[in-house]
Amino acid sequence: MKRFLIFLSVFLGLTATALRAEPTFIPAPPEIAAKSYILMDAKTGDIIVQHNADEKLPPASLTKLMTAYVTEYELARGDISLDDKVRISEKAWRMGGSRTFLREGSVVPLRTLIQGMIVQSGNDATVAIAEHVAGSESAFVDLMNQHAKLLGMKDSHFSDATGYPIPDHYSSAHDIAIVARAIINDYPQNYHFYKEKYFTYNGIRQPNRNRLLWRDPSVDGLKTGHTQAAGYCLAASALRNGTRLISVVMGTKTDEARANQSQKLLDYGFRYYQTRKLYSKGQVIANATVWGGAKNSVKVGFTDDVLVTLPRQDAKSIPAKLQLKPVIEAPIKVGEVLGKIIVGTDGNKILERNVVALEPVKQGGFFKRMFDKVKLFFMNLF
Structure with a gap:
């Protein structure tokens, strides 16, 4: 039959x-000054624009999106709570780079550490979270790589929880978009952390480095990154008229450039594409x-x-x-x-x-x- x-x-x-069938006229995507980039529909996972999106590159603090995802997974399982009290280790206290300025031996709520990691990009807060979730940063990194594999992140390998420069630590624009999409769709109850413009801890007020949070009211996340090897990176997300897009740019030359190039990608996507049910x-x-x-x-x-x-x-x-x-x-x-x-x-x-x-x-x-x-x-x- x-x-x-x-x-x-x-x-x-x-x-x-x-x-009535009408012709579709869509211009070529804008020129983006970045080593690698991608524009993805957050609801469907469809890719609108990409360039070298699967190239393995140092992700800098975009790594913290993977750390955040694993943490949110454990929160959803009920294994940890936002109200957990976390004792800050010497290792976390000694972390260099971006910091939340935690004190060794102090006890800090997990919620505060998550804000420090996401808003301030605090390496000390990130290590403290990793140690609380898995007992040590190295054990937490094992979880990161296991989750990355389950999410289908084919071009990533994590060697630390922070993105601090270390051998054999890499990801791609495509993979960062995948974990960003998982954060948005799987754990919407925690997504509000990513749009916070400022966070104050220990009397020190620091701004979110995502400039688009101030420039574009439709942008509500996600995370910046920067090291000398990685250049300036940004994973951003915006919601307009029921369509949510995710942009990732890696390897731009300046803080201003990563914001401008991300804005160009988002504006192009919203101007010419939409999510339909x-x-x-x-x-x-x-x-x-x-x-x-x-x-x-x-x-x-x-x-x-x-x-x-x-x-x-x-x-x-x-x-x-x-x-x-x-x-x-x-x-x-x-x-x-x-x-x-x-x-x-x-x-x-x-x-x-x-x-x-x-x-x-x-x-x-x-x-x-x-x-x-x-x-x-x-x-x-x-």
Whole structure:
């Protein structure tokens, strides 16, 4: 029996008679003065612009995004709490570079250390967090590399928690965007830390080095980095009209340049692209025939919203093709994959996503099963 095909159109707020295909005009991306950069849709993970995005480079304090992700993972598990009291070790106190100015032997709430790490880029706060979570910085680094692998960060290896220059410590713009996206989507309850403009500890008030927090009201994160080897780096995120983008620039020449180049990337992305929801979680897109079941059909759809990044000027109707299994037999469980949907054309496939059963279907009685088997036999003859 041939595969069951259903041809659909994804309608975005218009009726079929109102649809009119219009040409899409998008200029080339802006020239970005950085060794490596990427622009990603935070909801879909689609890449809008990239250049040398998989090149292994020293990430400087962008490393702290990986440290923050691991910490937020442990917070979500309940293994640690923002109210935990952390005793500051000699190692943490002695850290050079950017500092929160912690005192050795003092006891500091974990929440304060996270603010020191994210807002002030404090190396001392970062080491204190690592030691609290895993017992030592080296043990915490093992967690960082394990999480990086699970997130699909293929061009990263971490040797410390801070980004302090050390051999065999590298990442890429693409990988930094991946962990930034995970922070935003997986732990939104903690994302407010990344937009704080100032943080004061020990009587010392320090500004967030992300200049875009002052220049662009849509920007609400994430993290800067700088060493001589890495140059000036910035992972930024902004939300405009329901679309959230992530930009990462690595290896710019000045503090001002990393802000300007990031702004150019974000403005380009928001000007010409947007996130669109094609289907909603639980939306029924077809009723598929079921053989040998207590019911003759099953509702088919998606377990999550189906989102895609598209040019703003694209036509409002997008062709979609639903491919169901040739034969769907009971019993069927909720969430069982019954086929896939392909959105786009043969020459321009936008996305491919599994479709699942939205309801269970039990096996039918003996005579119902036998009848359906006979019916299928004769159908396959023709």
